[in-house]
Amino acid sequence: MLNVIEYEKVIELAGYKREDFSVCLGCKICASVCTVNDLSIDMNPQELLSSLFLGNTIEKDNPLVRYCTNCYRCTSACPWKIRIPEVVRALRESLSVASPFEKAFKGSIDIWGRVYEPYVFLKAVPFLLKEGYIKYMARWTGYISVHLPHKVKRI
Ligand code: SF4
Ligand code: SF4
Numbered sequence: 199m200l201n202v203i204e205y206e207k208v209i210e211l212a213g214y215k216r217e218d219f220s221v222c223l224g225c226k227i228c229a230s231v232c233t234v235n236d237l238s239i240d241m242n243p244q245e246l247l248s249s250l251f252l253g254n255t256i257e258k259d260n261p262l263v264r265y266c267t268n269c270y271r272c273t274s275a276c277p278w279k280i281r282i283p284e285v286v287r288a289l290r291e292s293l294s295v296a297s298p299f300e301k302a303f304k305g306s307i308d309i310w311g312r313v314y315e316p317y318v319f320l321k322a323v324p325f326l327l328k329e330g331y332i333k334y335m336a337r338w339t340g341y342i343s344v345h346l347p348h349k350v351k352r353i
Contacts, residue, residue: 200255200256200289200292200293202253204292205250205253207288207292208250208285208288208289208291208292209250209285209288211288211291211292212281212284212285212287212288213281213284214285216250216251218280219247219248219250219251219280220251221278221280222244222247222248222251222278222280223277223278224244224248225244225277226242226244227275227276227277228243228244228272228273228275228276228280228282229241229242229243229244229245229272230275231271231272231274231275232271232272233267233269233271234261234262234265234266234267236334236337237261237265237329237330237331237334238261240261240262241261241262241265241266242262243262243272243282246260246262246263246282246285246286246289247280247282247285250285256289256293257293258293258294258295260289262286263286263289263290263293263295264295264297265329266282266283266286266297266299267299268283268286268287268297268299268300268303269283270283287300298321298322298324298325299318299322301321302317302318302321302322303318305317305321306318
């Protein structure tokens with residue numbers, strides 16, 4: 199659970215100021231496109247932002263903190279392009295929540311310099327099986343780009 203000071207840190211860590219979230223329209227477009235919203239109605243990016251804006255309690259087992267895949271579908275659909283996955287990452291950092299997706303994303307970036315979805319999927323398989331994601335995979339395959347990535351040159 200976060201206290202008020204920690205809320206401020208989370209918002210700052212995500213690269214925002216608290217008032218930035220006041221632009222959120224509450225339209226819930228982010229929730230409607232959220233990759234993990236299939237798992238539960240509680241996977242609601244907009245509610246997570248309003249909780250932070252209002253300073254409401256956010257626990258370690260908040261579904262989005264636990265299951266967000268950092269896919270950025272919400273950001274891409276949001277009229278204000280609010281970077282919700284970065285807010286989730288800041289929350290994970292503050293609440294000491296480890297995410298198999300983040301680990302897999304980092305591994306992918308280390309190898310190819312970019313995110314390669316099939317690699318992320320393979321790395322997260324035990325977690326996906328345990329948490330019941332697998333039944334949604336047929337629907338989610340459309341999100342996965344399978345062409346082999348070119349390695350990004352490091353500057
Ligand atoms: S980044 Fe997280 S919150 Fe946003 S759509 Fe993907 S799973 Fe949902
Ligand atoms: S899509 Fe953007 S503006 Fe709409 S509720 Fe989600 S975060 Fe707020």
